[in-house]
Amino acid sequence: MEQFIVSARKYRPSTFDTVVGQGHITTTLKNAIGQNHLAQAFLFCGPRGVGKTTCARILAKTINCQNLSPETEACNTCDSCRSFNGNASFNVHELDAASNNSVDDIRNLVDQVRYPPQAGRYKIYIIDEVHMLSNAAFNAFLKTLEEPPSYAIFILATTEKHKIIPTILSRCQIFDFNRIGISDISKHLARIARKEEIRAEEEALQLIAQKADGGLRDALSMFDLITTFSTDRSISYVNTIANLHILDYDYYFRITDALLAGRVGPSWVLFDEILKKGFDGHNFMVGLCEHFRNLLVCKDAATVQLLQVSGSVQQKYLQQAAGAPVAFLATAMHYANECDQGYKASKNAKLLVELALMKMAHIPAAVNLARLVQDNGDLLKKKDEHSPGVTGVPTPVVSVNPVPANGTPVNGTHANGTAVNGTHGTPNGANGNGAHGATYPVNGNGKPTNGVHESGANGYKATTPVAKATPSLARPTISLNPNVPAVSTQQQANAPAPTQQFIGEAPYTPEQLRTQWEAFSRTRNAPTEELILNRGYQADGHTLHLTLDNQIQMDSLNAMRMDLLEFLRRTLNNRHIQVKAELGAVEIRKSIYTNQEKFKYLSQKHPVLSDLRTQLGLEIE
Numbered sequence: 001m002e003q004f005i006v007s008a009r010k011y012r013p014s015t016f017d018t019v020v021g022q023g024h025i026t027t028t029l030k031n032a033i034g035q036n037h038l039a040q041a042f043l044f045c046g047p048r049g050v051g052k053t054t055c056a057r058i059l060a061k062t063i064n065c066q067n068l069s070p071e072t073e074a075c076n077t078c079d080s081c082r083s084f085n086g087n088a089s090f091n092v093h094e095l096d097a098a099s100n101n102s103v104d105d106i107r108n109l110v111d112q113v114r115y116p117p118q119a120g121r122y123k124i125y126i127i128d129e130v131h132m133l134s135n136a137a138f139n140a141f142l143k144t145l146e147e148p149p150s151y152a153i154f155i156l157a158t159t160e161k162h163k164i165i166p167t168i169l170s171r172c173q174i175f176d177f178n179r180i181g182i183s184d185i186s187k188h189l190a191r192i193a194r195k196e197e198i199r200a201e202e203e204a205l206q207l208i209a210q211k212a213d214g215g216l217r218d219a220l221s222m223f224d225l226i227t228t229f230s231t232d233r234s235i236s237y238v239n240t241i242a243n244l245h246i247l248d249y250d251y252y253f254r255i256t257d258a259l260l261a262g263r264v265g266p267s268w269v270l271f272d273e274i275l276k277k278g279f280d281g282h283n284f285m286v287g288l289c290e291h292f293r294n295l296l297v298c299k300d301a302a303t304v305q306l307l308q309v310s311g312s313v314q315q316k317y318l319q320q321a322a323g324a325p326v327a328f329l330a331t332a333m334h335y336a337n338e339c340d341q342g343y344k345a346s347k348n349a350k351l352l353v354e355l356a357l358m359k360m361a362h363i364p365a366a367v368n369l370a371r372l373v374q375d376n377g378d379l380l381k382k383k384d385e386h387s388p389g390v391t392g393v394p395t396p397v398v399s400v401n402p403v404p405a406n407g408t409p410v411n412g413t414h415a416n417g418t419a420v421n422g423t424h425g426t427p428n429g430a431n432g433n434g435a436h437g438a439t440y441p442v443n444g445n446g447k448p449t450n451g452v453h454e455s456g457a458n459g460y461k462a463t464t465p466v467a468k469a470t471p472s473l474a475r476p477t478i479s480l481n482p483n484v485p486a487v488s489t490q491q492q493a494n495a496p497a498p499t500q501q502f503i504g505e506a507p508y509t510p511e512q513l514r515t516q517w518e519a520f521s522r523t524r525n526a527p528t529e530e531l532i533l534n535r536g537y538q539a540d541g542h543t544l545h546l547t548l549d550n551q552i553q554m555d556s557l558n559a560m561r562m563d564l565l566e567f568l569r570r571t572l573n574n575r576h577i578q579v580k581a582e583l584g585a586v587e588i589r590k591s592i593y594t595n596q597e598k599f600k601y602l603s604q605k606h607p608v609l610s611d612l613r614t615q616l617g618l619e620i621e
């Protein structure tokens with residue numbers, strides 16, 4: 001039976017070109033060899049399993065090679081190269097400082113350095129885990145490191161650069177090795193799988209690469225483990241998650257779906273299932289946070305490249321991201337992070353996770369509410385703008401808050417240079433301010449364009465100002481999805497229908513509206529509110545008109561308007577419902593306070609009083 005060699009050894013690179021993911025280092029080393037500018041002491045730093053020892057060995061082999069290739073690579077055929085490849089060279093000495101860290105070990109090494117190489121040009125000393133050397137050993141080494149014989153080259157390797165004393169650091173040329181990128185690792189694994197004739201699913205290799213956290217050796221060990229596990233020399237996604245004890249990302253997709261639908265129950269059930277499979281709640285929460293981050297990354301074309309997953313999974317992410325508002329993701333990440341931080345200190349960790357899931361499930365409703373508050377604020381603001389005394393000519397104003405795909409705020413200029421005509425709706429006589437409903441089309445780039453009003457009740461031309469065009473990350477924004485008739489449908493100019501992501505446009509009958517109105521009025525106890533609600537309304541399309549007696553009632557309505565709208569829109573599942581109010585016949589009761597007023601009032605009733613005052617020459621005090 002053929003002896004099994006682990007992949008990390010079998011596929012250890014033998015030339016600079018085959019080293020994975022450390023191009024900046026191999027290029028520098030090759031140039032140094034080519035130009036004969038080689039330093040005599042190197043320090044290779046970086047995480048484990050990224051190629052430090054491998055690069056040290058390749059360097060040792062290359063500088064001793066008797067016929068270097070024009071690309072400054074070892075030939076692998078000369079005597080020196082063959083002895084290196086067979087681990088039989090006398091010119092390379094490897095010392096593991098983790099187990100040989102005493103002064104005596106270093107003294108032995110320094111003694112050896114005194115003898116020049118028997119064959120070849122250089123003797124190379126590779127000291128691994130050099131940070132483990134004792135201080136005395138370091139000091140014994142300093143002199144040799146500073147003035148080594150011309151044939152000696154030292155390569156120190158460490159995972160913990162900060163533990164190396166400065167006197168050593170200053171004597172070495174330092175190379176920082178990178179963690180190897182996930183795509184580099186998965187491509188390397190795919191190459192090995194092809195050579196070994198192992199059928200490997202791309203998703204599985206991607207998962208191994210992720211789990212390896214930048215270390216190629218770890219990735220190869222996992223690769224071997226899973227190959228051994230399978231009976232038919234294949235690496236499947238299912239085998240991989242079972243072997244590496246990784247939570248199937250499908251769980252994250254399902255939980256996010258439940259949270260987006262505002263359903264706590266299913267998310268708790270899924271979490272329980274995850275715990276039963278032996279996964280840790282803390283890791284789950286960290287993974288969920290990572291999942292939200294990936295969805296957020298999908299929201300912008302510029303950041304999609306940060307998503308390090310295989311093609312088919314990327315499609316799933318893009319799909320779910322399309323249905324997840326930024327406000328939801330940002331808030332959910334905040335809750336996940338909060339849970340992550342509090343996990344260690346919590347006495348009941350499971351409850352902590354469940355609580356976080358519950359909070360997340362309520363985000364969609366909260367986002368809705370915030371949207372309503374904002375609408376209400378806009379409504380009041382626009383009422384002021386539309387009062388004829390202030391503006392003279394009524395101007396339709398639409399409030400849009402778009403974040404275009406390219407991320408630049410809309411500044412009201414035309415992207416395509418042509419104006420799009422907006423058509424006027426009928427003047428809204430009910431509130432007496434002459435505001436017009438108008439259509440605001442969206443051009444192909446998803447940017448709202450200015451509508452030029454060619455004709456209207458007053459026959460004026462006006463360019464619609466685009467108000468509040470500041471993009472904001474945390475606030476819900478208008479969906480640019482053409483299927484959502486958010487900006488392009490006809491809107492009441494002074495009360496734009498909110499673009500709800502969660503409330504639909506379901507039809508309803510007048511009876512249903514009446515029932516819900518009464519249901520709402522049963523929840524209000526304040527006398528003024530009861531008075532307003534009991535008066536009823538006049539329905540005109542989705543707009544409910546109320547006639548109120550005085551300003552007190554108006555204030556009271558404004559205070560509860562948000563609750564009322566939220567209730568009606570939610571129960572009837574229609575986001576277009578609006579409530580408008582106006583004051584009825586205003587009764588003016590002027591009180592009489594001063595003497596002058598009293599006299600004026602009386603003299604109007606009895607004109608003779610005025611004559612009397614003039615004749616007697618009386619003054620009013």
Ligand SMILES: [Zn+2]
Pocket residue numbers: 064065066067068074075076077078079080081082
């Ligand atoms: Zn050679």
